[in-house]
Amino acid sequence: MTDNQLTDAFTAVHGGAPDGVWAAPGRVNLIGEHTDYNDGFVLPIALPHAARAAVRRRADDVLRLHSAQADGAVVEVTADQLRPGAVPGWARYVAGVVWALRDAGHPVGGVDVHLDSDVPTGAGLSSSAALECVVAVACNDLWDLGLGPVEVGLLAQRAENDFVGVPCGAMDQLASTCCEAGRALFLDTRTLTIRQLPVDLAAAGLRLLVIDTQVKHDLADGAYAERRSGCEKAAELLGLPALRDLDLAGLPAALDTLPDEGLRSLTRHVVTENARVEAAVEALLAGEPAALGPILTAGHASLRDDFLVSCAETDLVVAAANAAGALGARMTGGGFGGSVIALVADEDAERVAGAVSAAFAEAGYTAPRVFTALAAQGARRLA
Numbered sequence: 001m002t003d004n005q006l007t008d009a010f011t012a013v014h015g016g017a018p019d020g021v022w023a024a025p026g027r028v029n030l031i032g033e034h035t036d037y038n039d040g041f042v043l044p045i046a047l048p049h050a051a052r053a054a055v056r057r058r059a060d061d062v063l064r065l066h067s068a069q070a071d072g073a074v075v076e077v078t079a080d081q082l083r084p085g086a087v088p089g090w091a092r093y094v095a096g097v098v099w100a101l102r103d104a105g106h107p108v109g110g111v112d113v114h115l116d117s118d119v120p121t122g123a124g125l126s127s128s129a130a131l132e133c134v135v136a137v138a139c140n141d142l143w144d145l146g147l148g149p150v151e152v153g154l155l156a157q158r159a160e161n162d163f164v165g166v167p168c169g170a171m172d173q174l175a176s177t178c179c180e181a182g183r184a185l186f187l188d189t190r191t192l193t194i195r196q197l198p199v200d201l202a203a204a205g206l207r208l209l210v211i212d213t214q215v216k217h218d219l220a221d222g223a224y225a226e227r228r229s230g231c232e233k234a235a236e237l238l239g240l241p242a243l244r245d246l247d248l249a250g251l252p253a254a255l256d257t258l259p260d261e262g263l264r265s266l267t268r269h270v271v272t273e274n275a276r277v278e279a280a281v282e283a284l285l286a287g288e289p290a291a292l293g294p295i296l297t298a299g300h301a302s303l304r305d306d307f308l309v310s311c312a313e314t315d316l317v318v319a320a321a322n323a324a325g326a327l328g329a330r331m332t333g334g335g336f337g338g339s340v341i342a343l344v345a346d347e348d349a350e351r352v353a354g355a356v357s358a359a360f361a362e363a364g365y366t367a368p369r370v371f372t373a374l375a376a377q378g379a380r381r382l383a
């Protein structure tokens with residue numbers, strides 16, 4: 001989809017020309033899963049896959065929203081009628097951003113929008129954050145709001161939390177707005193401090209495969225909220241503002257004071273996962289990306305055995321990839337399906353992908369989609 005094709009599609013739907021064209025990417029998280037709502041650390045990279053939007057500011061406060069991925073209808077809502085729960089389907093991600101901006105006091109009005117996204121949906125690659133962020137950056141530019149990428153990302157997260165109603169942390173939206181090409185985003189979700197870390201896998205003869213299992217189990221949403229409230233409960237019982245405030249040294253004593261195994265295993269995952277992010281950062285800073293491999297696999301074991309958000313399909317990808325010579329692999333994103341990342345030597349990439357496909361065929365699963373992740377640029381204006 002070129003900028004011109006997007007502009008032509010906008011014209012076909014809305015008439016006239018857009019004011020501009022913007023893009024915001026999906027992401028994979030290298031390590032730091034289910035840490036963002038515990039004030040912890042995350043390490044995502046943006047994908048080349050992105051939501052693109054041609055947008056025109058309107059003089060009134062009507063939103064006319066169209067998506068190439070939807071059924072062709074234009075969704076029309078008035079900005080001052082926006083209420084959480086009032087807009088169904090994909091359009092809520094867009095309307096929610098306008099709602100969040102206005103609720104924060106920004107003078108955003110009506111827009112004509114045409115969207116086209118190649119971020120796979122339901123794959124744990126943040127397709128909804130990409131939609132939110134592309135609209136947020138467009139409004140920021142069109143109304144000269146002067147917001148930085150962190151503020152824009154946080155407003156997009158607010159849309160997801162309070163308009164769409166998903167209690168996610170800030171990782172996906174901040175990855176979409178803040179990532180830089182060729183870098184991993186080391187984000188402290190408490191202080192919102194960012195370090196852009198070089199991640200040059202190609203120079204090390206490595207690549208990161210993304211293996212989309214193409215399954216999304218139904219319990220994903222309820223289970224996410226449950227994990228989050230379990231973590232909050234554990235922190236409260238431990239007398240801590242968040243599980244972020246517990247480190248590896250303090251973990252054994254803290255586990256002794258928690259009343260049940262469920263809370264203990266949630267706590268163990270978050271504390272060890274934050275330590276894994278720090279270890280991964282050290283590996284990248286030392287220019288040793290191969291050292292990420294065992295960290296990924298340990299992270300997967302923790303998500304599978306302690307946090308209980310893995311599933312048969314993602315476990316099978318990790319086992320098959322590692323058995324075929326991957327340096328390490330883990331599920332990425334919220335879990336219950338979605339995608340696995342596998343770090344592989346260039347020369348092993350085909351064998352690993354083939355082994356995963358063969359294992360899926362043998363298990364009777366739908367063939368997975370495999371692609372190589374390249375760390376891409378975060379949200380930006382294209383034209």
Ligand code: GLA
Pocket residue numbers: 032033034035036037168169170171172333334335
């Ligand atoms: C989803 C959420 C994120 C994060 C991950 C798990 O992607 O949107 O905020 O919590 O799950 O790390």
